[in-house]
Amino acid sequence: MALVSGYHHLTLCTDGVQEDYDFYTTVLGLYSVKRTVLFDGVIPVYHLYYGSRGGEASTIITTFPFRKPAVFGKRGTNQSKIIMQAIPVGAAGYWVDRLNTRGIAAETISRFGITRVAFKHPCGIPHELVESPVDSRPPIVNEAQGVTAEHGIKGIYGAGIAVFDRTSMDDFLTVGLSMKKEGDSDEGLMFSVPNGNGPSSMVEVLHEASGPQGTWTLAGGTIHHLALNTGDEENQLKLKAHLEGLGFTDVSDQKDRNYFKSCYVRSPGGALFEIAWSVEGGWALDEPADKIGTTLVFPPWFENRREELIAGLEPARF
């Protein structure tokens, strides 16, 4: 029985706060879902969450903009490489025009027979908008940004992971996480994420046998992790035990992310995975449900650092 149901969120480390916020909200038409700070370590860095208006799991992209501390990583192989979001079939042309008009180079490509729009976040991380043939989620409509139901992003489609050895991920994804192999070609491997009758989402494993090893630290310009949704704590702890039983003994202890609880595990292909579930109340824990993502909020354990953190953050207009 699968202990995972789709993605929970995808997290990347970017560059400037303002360009990051504008890219996801103004250009891609997502909504701000939460504005807080990095919980790990001591450096003041924003943690920005974007997604559907209500912040449904499987729509959430989160970023740590690292320009002010000037900590940057290197993109490479053995690292997550591409952020993928689903769009309606037939919407690719609209997004190519929209992105190009806004100064972001975009083109239509195909992988595994599926049409995608390929472009880059301002910090350089590759993104794709995928014409998902099977995705029952409603598009995210954003009238203020001119994004209609005909074209709107539906949520996370998946992620591409670059690996030295494409077979090394098989056991981890199939035996470890109950994913199903859907494609195996010169283009790479494609696995579907168990979905419990929810949205259809994928992991794509791309073979990059040469080239530098990508960095794994929290550092600008790189994808940090892919979070899968366990729905609840019971499934999360069962999955943690299952992975440990297979020999993936470096599954982290459960970490309190305020809105959800997370465990992390490094995959044999380098990419960091998270298994997470949203707590009761979710995004409305510290903001009214109809105003999530509109204020800067801190977890209870950072209240004594509020002034210091605010003073240390990169200035931006939200």
Ligand SMILES: [Fe+2]
């Ligand atoms: Fe995460």
